[in-house]
Amino acid sequence: MAPLPGNFQGGLLEGRSQRAAQPWPPPGLAEALTTLGLDGEREYAGDIFVSVMAGQALPKTDLPRAVTAEMRALVVDWLVQVHEYLGLAGDTLYLAVHLLDSYLRVAPVRLRHLQLLGVACLFVACKVEESTRPEPASLCLLGAGSFSPAQLLRAERRLLSRLNFQLYYPGPLLCLGLLAALARSRPRVVLLATYFLELSVLEAEAAGWEPGRRAAAALALAQSVLLHEGGEGPELGLYSKAELGPIEPCMARAALRGPAPGRAAVFLKYARPQRQCISLTAARLLSRTCPAPP
Structure with missing residues (x-):
């Protein structure tokens, strides 16, 4: 099993004095990877653990003035329904919501464009996580004609540009x-x-x-x-x-x-x-x- 990088203490463990010292890597890590179907990655168990568990949270900033927590929840709730209807992978939903929250922290959003932004986030997440992705026209139909395929593709370009194509997310x-x-x-x-x-x-x-x-x-x-x-x-x-x-x-x-x-x-x-x-x-x-x- 590969040893954990030296800076791991400065990431996942630093400043957590209330926790008793634990053995690192955690016992059974290689076996856990086998359970997840990653038997061929046992040599890199420590590196995988660090990469997955040391993911960072988004900055704790307020939502844009036009978007309340309830409005955000309404859009995410709708995304959950679309995600289930299309039979998408679980990680796709978490990436889509992460992209939505990331965009809300760096760019203003008009309330009438919030659903379009949510669909653009789901569209991009599908490209990252799914082997096949829904067509823009089908997503527009699920949006009850609130936006067109051209508007969706423009929203996708805006999203990628404002996030600087930072799409990696160990959800x-x-x-x-x-x-x-x-x-x-x-x-x-x-x-x-x-x-x-x-x-x-x-x-x-x-x-x-x-x-x-x-x-x-x-x-x-x-x-x-x-x-x-x-x-x-x-x-x-x-x-x-x-x-x-x-x-x-x-x-x-x-x-x-x-x-x-x-x-x-x-x-x-x-x-x-x-x-x-x-x-x-x-x-x-x-x-x-x-x-x-x-």
């Missing part, structure tokens, strides 16, 4: 897969953690959380909610409770909110039998320990 879903494999989490726990993680895309503040910390919070919350079922693997200790503290309550509140107007897509998606009705289970179990959200 939280990849981090969750790695952390769950390390912790030997059961499939039901991983499913619940995936639900919590996807709920977080609706929250504007989630862009200020590092992908690895966000994934760790989702996994920790899922393990806590399903604690009565037992059988969990070892705690990784990559993040202290204080570091996960602001994130877990946000995810819990979102799960308790249920299918609220403009924020229903993720809840309803995970309420289906194909996903074990896990959103209903989460709301029921959380309601026993958490107060209802305002």
